[in-house]
Amino acid sequence: MDKSEVYRRVVGVVCRVLSVNEGLVEPDNHFVFDLGAESTQSIQLVAAFEAEFGIEIDEEAALGVQTVGAAADFIAAQLRMEDDG
Amino acid sequence: MAGPPSAPEVAALSDVGADAAGRVDTRADGLSAIFAPRSVAVLGVTPTPGTVPYDIFYNILSSGYQGTVFPVAPGKQSICAVRAYRYVLDIEGPVDLAVVVFPADVVERALEQCGRKGIRGAIVISAGFREVGAKGQAREERLKALCRQYGIAMIGPNCLGVINTDPAVRLNASFARKMPAAGRIAFLSQSGALCTAVLDYAREKQIGFSKFVSFGNKADVTEIELFEYLRHDPQTGVILLYLEEIRDGRRLIEAAQQVTRGEHPKPILAIKAGRTPQGADAAASHTGSLAGQDAICEAVFREAGILRVASIEEMFNAAVLYANQPLPAGNRLAIVTNAGGPGVMATDAAIRVGLRVPRLADASMARLRAALPAAANVKNPVDVIGDARADRYTAALEAVLDDPNVDQVLVILTPQSMTDIEAIAEGVCRIHRQAGKALACSFMGAADVGRGIRLLQEAGIPHYILPEWACEAMARVQTIRQWRGQPVGDTDRLPVDFAAARAILEEAPPGYLDEDRALAVLAAYGLPVPPHRLCSGPEEAVAFAEAHGYPAVLRVVSPQILHKSEVKGVALGLADAGMVRGAFQRMRHYVSAAVPRAEIRGLLVRRMIPAGHELILGAKRDPAFGPTVMFGLGGIYVELFEDVTFGLAPLGRATAARMLRQVRAGRLLEGLRGAPRADIENIQDCLVRLGQLAADFPRIVELDVNPLIAGPAEVGNAVADVRIRLAPQNASSQNPETEQSHGQE
Numbered sequence: 054m055d056k057s058e059v060y061r062r063v064v065g066v067v068c069r070v071l072s073v074n075e076g077l078v079e080p081d082n083h084f085v086f087d088l089g090a091e092s093t094q095s096i097q098l099v100a101a102f103e104a105e106f107g108i109e110i111d112e113e114a115a116l117g118v119q120t121v122g123a124a125a126d127f128i129a130a131q132l133r134m135e136d137d138g
Numbered sequence: 139m140a141g142p143p144s145a146p147e148v149a150a151l152s153d154v155g156a157d158a159a160g161r162v163d164t165r166a167d168g169l170s171a172i173f174a175p176r177s178v179a180v181l182g183v184t185p186t187p188g189t190v191p192y193d194i195f196y197n198i199l200s201s202g203y204q205g206t207v208f209p210v211a212p213g214k215q216s217i218c219a220v221r222a223y224r225y226v227l228d229i230e231g232p233v234d235l236a237v238v239v240f241p242a243d244v245v246e247r248a249l250e251q252c253g254r255k256g257i258r259g260a261i262v263i264s265a266g267f268r269e270v271g272a273k274g275q276a277r278e279e280r281l282k283a284l285c286r287q288y289g290i291a292m293i294g295p296n297c298l299g300v301i302n303t304d305p306a307v308r309l310n311a312s313f314a315r316k317m318p319a320a321g322r323i324a325f326l327s328q329s330g331a332l333c334t335a336v337l338d339y340a341r342e343k344q345i346g347f348s349k350f351v352s353f354g355n356k357a358d359v360t361e362i363e364l365f366e367y368l369r370h371d372p373q374t375g376v377i378l379l380y381l382e383e384i385r386d387g388r389r390l391i392e393a394a395q396q397v398t399r400g401e402h403p404k405p406i407l408a409i410k411a412g413r414t415p416q417g418a419d420a421a422a423s424h425t426g427s428l429a430g431q432d433a434i435c436e437a438v439f440r441e442a443g444i445l446r447v448a449s450i451e452e453m454f455n456a457a458v459l460y461a462n463q464p465l466p467a468g469n470r471l472a473i474v475t476n477a478g479g480p481g482v483m484a485t486d487a488a489i490r491v492g493l494r495v496p497r498l499a500d501a502s503m504a505r506l507r508a509a510l511p512a513a514a515n516v517k518n519p520v521d522v523i524g525d526a527r528a529d530r531y532t533a534a535l536e537a538v539l540d541d542p543n544v545d546q547v548l549v550i551l552t553p554q555s556m557t558d559i560e561a562i563a564e565g566v567c568r569i570h571r572q573a574g575k576a577l578a579c580s581f582m583g584a585a586d587v588g589r590g591i592r593l594l595q596e597a598g599i600p601h602y603i604l605p606e607w608a609c610e611a612m613a614r615v616q617t618i619r620q621w622r623g624q625p626v627g628d629t630d631r632l633p634v635d636f637a638a639a640r641a642i643l644e645e646a647p648p649g650y651l652d653e654d655r656a657l658a659v660l661a662a663y664g665l666p667v668p669p670h671r672l673c674s675g676p677e678e679a680v681a682f683a684e685a686h687g688y689p690a691v692l693r694v695v696s697p698q699i700l701h702k703s704e705v706k707g708v709a710l711g712l713a714d715a716g717m718v719r720g721a722f723q724r725m726r727h728y729v730s731a732a733v734p735r736a737e738i739r740g741l742l743v744r745r746m747i748p749a750g751h752e753l754i755l756g757a758k759r760d761p762a763f764g765p766t767v768m769f770g771l772g773g774i775y776v777e778l779f780e781d782v783t784f785g786l787a788p789l790g791r792a793t794a795a796r797m798l799r800q801v802r803a804g805r806l807l808e809g810l811r812g813a814p815r816a817d818i819e820n821i822q823d824c825l826v827r828l829g830q831l832a833a834d835f836p837r838i839v840e841l842d843v844n845p846l847i848a849g850p851a852e853v854g855n856a857v858a859d860v861r862i863r864l865a866p867q868n869a870s871s872q873n874p875e876t877e878q879s880h881g882q883e
Binding site: 073 | 182184186189211212213214240241243244247248
């Protein structure tokens with residue numbers, strides 16, 4: 054899957070889970086500081102990403118991902134690894 | 139946006155911290171922004187009730203806050219029907235206070251935006267800083283740097299928040315469940331969880347607060363600045379403090395002295411919990427082992443007018459009495475009771491804590507006789523008898539309140555079948571309004587007396603379940619009164635041979651100073667060091683003893699030997715030249731055998747000091763309080779009684795005199811049962827000189843004069859043993875401030 058497609062779908066998930074307007078979301082947006090994610094929503098986001106992309110995300114590794122762009126990069130890398138594997 | 143459009147009338151913003159020229163001190167401005175903000179932004183609000191971010195915003199909204207509140211809630215249109223902002227920078231117009239509830243990892247970004255917005259006060263509620271280890275410590279340091287960069291006064295992080303009940307402000311910027319009632323007590327706490335318990339306790343007892351501050355990690359604003367702020371706060375009459383850690387003891391004491399003395403003195407009652415771990419090596423000297431920070435705290439708090447209490451109950455028992463009743467002119471207590479037993483118990487308790495239960499004036503007793511049945515006791519404690527109703531209580535209370543021999547009154551009630559509890563409570567409340575004297579009650583019991591107690595508390599009359607507690611609270615208020623008449627800690631500087639002490643202390647390696655050198659340091663500072671000589675051979679020792687008299691004492695001097703008697707390095711009562719010669723040879727032999735690697739610098743000879751009171755005088759550099767001085771009963775009594783007290787160094791003669799009175803040994807020195815009086819003035823002088831030495835040379839970590847033998851005044855005092863432990867040599871080996879000002883003998 055191409056990186057821009059991953060980003061577009063990541064933004065879709067973020068807007069759905071956090072109930073934010075798509076026009077507000079930028080790649081460098083921090084889930085908490087810029088988009089208002091509550092602590093429980095972080096877990097919901099991970100679950101929604103897994104469902105959207107059909108992947109399994111390591112929760113500990115996901116903890117370090119704090120922005121929308123970083124989430125897209127993280128998922129794109131995981132998809133590539135799965136394709137290679 | 140919530141709240142009325144106009145800014146509240148906030149006296150604090152204009153009154154506090156402005157100098158004569160009208161310039162506003164930025165720090166005071168920051169504190170005013172915290173306590174009396176015209177507008178508040180809550181950063182990190184979420185829409186989920188029951189979470190800290192939501193509850194804090196809701197509490198501000200619902201507590202009747204008189205300013206304007208803005209929720210900063212990224213991604214949300216509104217919170218509780220109040221328009222929300224994505225960033226604090228998006229808010230139009232100025233914001234005085236930011237309450238930050240974001241998770242720890244984004245607090246720095248939030249605070250940075252607050253700085254750019256020009257916000258002067260911040261309360262960081264979020265946890266995850268110094269209390270969680272190195273990563274959190276680094277985060278906290280970055281917050282401190284931002285505070286410095288932008289001139290923000292910050293409470294927290296890791297705290298419950300701040301409450302100001304002033305009707306002009308009414309701010310509950312905390313996640314405490316309810317806004318407390320307004321009152322004259324300010325409560326400051328390092329523990330947030332304790333705050334919620336205290337608020338609950340206070341609500342039940344109808345105790346009101348002026349300010350309520352949980353200051354958490356005190357990364358920026360500390361209890362010291364809060365003292366300074368509350369000193370000027372017209373709503374605050376008494377300050378309560380719960381503290382776990384003291385970082386700058388000196389400034390704390392100075393700030394406390396300003397609060398508890400000054401033109402409008404306010405008492406401070408404190409719980410100091412926890413102890414700073416002392417290094418294991420500190421136990422090598424007596425001063426080290428006795429001078430834990432807790433013991434020092436006890437003594438220096440007393441000097442600063444801070445009343446140290448052990449529990450929340452004790453703290454509020456005294457605070458409520460002080461805050462709601464006139465300050466009694468003296469310690470004379472009248473007791474009115476309907477039960478003999480509790481009256482006797484209260485009398486015992488009163489006398490035990492230092493109150494007096496005086497004889498009433500004849501006129502008062504005549505009034506009581508006329509108003510009470512023949513079986514009543516008209517002497518203090520006044521017993522109105524078990525079947526007393528409100529009329530007897532009222533008559534008795536009025537009579538004792540009018541009595542010129544009475545400074546305060548305790549009303550005791552036990553619920554009997556005919557006791558009209560509420561009517562009695564109402565009578566007490568009515569009389570109390572015109573009394574002009576302190577009044578407290580103890581309606582003993584729980585269920586039956588509940589409504590009566592509530593009436594008393596609503597009228598601001600302190601109530602105690604047990605009469606003994608009332609007496610203890612009254613005694614504490616007496617301590618506050620007496621403190622105000624006491625002179626502030628003084629400092630005297632006496633002439634000393636600073637250069638001689640410096641020459642020794644600069645050259646010496648770290649660790650314990652050899653005895654001859656330690657004695658030379660004490661002699662340079664004017665302590666009564668008896669004549670002595672470090673001898674390399676027996677004939678030299680004999681010559682000294684012949685010149686100075688017998689019996690003589692020999693003591694080994696070696697850098698490797700600290701505990702001399704353990705290696706037979708001390709010989710006492712040497713009555714003639716032969717004994718000195720023999721002891722000299724034996725000592726060298728024994729010590730060399732016991733510690734083969736010991737470098738014996740010589741044996742110190744002096745005349746044996748005649749018997750007297752063995753005292754300990756010490757000095758210790760405390761991490762929080764700096765140089766301190768200790769005084770107490772010395773020799774073998776040090777461990778047995780631990781009868782010691784502390785003072786901050788340098789100190790003056792008045793403080794030294796107080797230290798002598800604070801320990802039981804002080805009475806011994808006055809000459810008990812016909813024993814001669816010691817040279818007390820010289821002991822005070824020694825304490826002043828030791829304080830001067832400890833303050834002049836920061837290298838001195840610990841110093842023990844143990845014992846100083848205090849003989850009768852005509853014989854005088856003499857240093858019998860000394861230990862001085864030095865820190866490694868560095869640039870601060872002496873106090874630069876004193877280098878220029880030391881006196882010379």
